[in-house]
Amino acid sequence: MSEGEQVKKGKGTVFVQTEVCKGCSYCIDFCPAHCLEFSRDFNRKGYHYPVLGRPEDCTGCDLCGLYCPDFAIFGVRFKDLEKRKQPAPEPLIPARG
Amino acid sequence: MSETDLLELEIENPVASYLRQERLPHIWCPGCGIGTTVNCFARALTESAMDLDRVAIVSGIGCTGRVAGYLNLDSFHTTHGRAIPFATGLKLGNPDLKVVVYSGDGDLSAIGGNHLVHAARRNMDLTVICVNNFTYGMTGGQVAPTTPIGATQTTMPYGNFENPFNLPFLADACGAVYVARWTVYHVKQLAKAMLEGLRKKGFVFIEALAPCPTLYSRRNRLGDGVDQLKYYKEKSKIVNGADTKDVGLTFQGDIVVGRFVDRERPTWLDAMNEHYSQHFGEKYVPYGVSHGQD
Ligand code: SF4
Ligand code: SF4
Ligand code: SF4
Numbered sequence: 001m002s003e004g005e006q007v008k009k010g011k012g013t014v015f016v017q018t019e020v021c022k023g024c025s026y027c028i029d030f031c032p033a034h035c036l037e038f039s040r041d042f043n044r045k046g047y048h049y050p051v052l053g054r055p056e057d058c059t060g061c062d063l064c065g066l067y068c069p070d071f072a073i074f075g076v077r078f079k080d081l082e083k084r085k086q087p088a089p090e091p092l093i094p095a096r097g
Numbered sequence: 098m099s100e101t102d103l104l105e106l107e108i109e110n111p112v113a114s115y116l117r118q119e120r121l122p123h124i125w126c127p128g129c130g131i132g133t134t135v136n137c138f139a140r141a142l143t144e145s146a147m148d149l150d151r152v153a154i155v156s157g158i159g160c161t162g163r164v165a166g167y168l169n170l171d172s173f174h175t176t177h178g179r180a181i182p183f184a185t186g187l188k189l190g191n192p193d194l195k196v197v198v199y200s201g202d203g204d205l206s207a208i209g210g211n212h213l214v215h216a217a218r219r220n221m222d223l224t225v226i227c228v229n230n231f232t233y234g235m236t237g238g239q240v241a242p243t244t245p246i247g248a249t250q251t252t253m254p255y256g257n258f259e260n261p262f263n264l265p266f267l268a269d270a271c272g273a274v275y276v277a278r279w280t281v282y283h284v285k286q287l288a289k290a291m292l293e294g295l296r297k298k299g300f301v302f303i304e305a306l307a308p309c310p311t312l313y314s315r316r317n318r319l320g321d322g323v324d325q326l327k328y329y330k331e332k333s334k335i336v337n338g339a340d341t342k343d344v345g346l347t348f349q350g351d352i353v354v355g356r357f358v359d360r361e362r363p364t365w366l367d368a369m370n371e372h373y374s375q376h377f378g379e380k381y382v383p384y385g386v387s388h389g390q391d
Contacts, residue, residue: 015108015110017110020121022126022127022128023127024321024322025128025323026133026326029323029326029327030282047127062111065110065111065112065136066133066136066137066284066285066288067133067136067281068132068133069128069129069130069131069132069133069135069136069281070122070123070125071110071113071116071121071132071135071136073110074110074112076108081108
């Protein structure tokens with residue numbers, strides 16, 4: 001996974017599993033913020049995959065994820081990511097010794 | 098963000114936990130709409146907050162039939178057209194299950210057409226999701242009972258002249274208690290219809306129009322999958338409560354989408370319990386009364 005690295009300007013970002021993308025363009029055409037575009041590179045199967053062309057416009061709404069027939073992309077809101085970054089609670093000591 | 102960041106943040110695609118990861122990537126063609134319906138279904142399952150151990154999914158044969166193999170639920174991939182009878186047996190054998198039939202237009206309305214008709218007539222408590230791409234994908238694009246007049250298929254090289262089924266009308270006429278149609282352009286509405294379908298008791302029929310770019314679109318020179326989604330966007334009209342006899346489809350013509358039917362009728366099990374209780378009174382022990390997950 002890559003392509004998520006963006007300057008934190010918008011409200012969210014996307015993660016793309018570039019190798020499973022089949023380049024159908026559903027995500028690009030139906031992103032309500034029009035912030036995705038095709039990569040210039042190909043993946044190993046020869047498809048162009050989506051990249052965040054306008055990261056400042058991405059809301060992290062995950063509509064791209066709902067459209068993607070190959071489960072290759074999903075969006076997250078930064079505020080949900082922040083919650084994740086909180087230190088995890090102490091792990092429970094496993095019952096088995 | 099790197100993969101390690103992702104692992105650290107423990108985030109994954111919200112659909113991932115519903116899929117058998119070891120079987121991915123799936124075999125569906127680029128731009129095939131079936132995968133999109135699976136996203137909608139996963140979202141509906143999340144929102145339903147159902148106990149996934151009590152949800153079973155049954156598919157027949159065909160490209161859509163593959164769904165049962167990819168979903169990480171108790172699932173069964175039946176023989177061609179027999180998803181509904183298998184699901185009926187499953188439901189009656191264990192009325193606590195929510196049984197979902199997920200299959201294609203050919204499997205459900207041609208090979209299994211008779212089962213569809215009778216399960217709807219009996220109001221069997223099943224949620225049927227029918228992905229309609231107007232063709233037989235897996236076997237090479239033969240004409241299906243849903244192919245619109247004028248569309249070219251391998252077995253209709255000069256265009257189809259057979260009158261197609263209007264599936265919502267068929268399901269409605271047979272007695273389904275919930276009937277809806279959406280397209281894979283309408284992802285949110287489709288997910289919502291699936292949620293309503295999961296919550297409804299009785300025979301639910303949801304038609305999801307989806308592109309088959311490899312066979313249907315290519316043979317009819319309609320472009321890629323995304324071009325079909327644009328067509329759905331442009332030509333769809335939402336008419337909730339539309340009379341199902343008016344929602345037939347024509348080749349690249351207008352599409353009426355919406356929730357067409359939502360009514361109450363006793364399910365087959367309810368009717369059976371009621372009938373025998375009346376007949377035998379106290380002596381009769383009702384079967385599967387706690388059925389459904391409501
Ligand atoms: S998360 Fe929403 S705004 Fe961001 S790329 Fe996806 S669809 Fe567009
Ligand atoms: S919708 Fe999915 S498969 Fe299609 S281009 Fe976007 S990421 Fe790739
Ligand atoms: S043949 Fe058609 S229905 Fe089957 S996977 Fe390919 S595009 Fe989808």
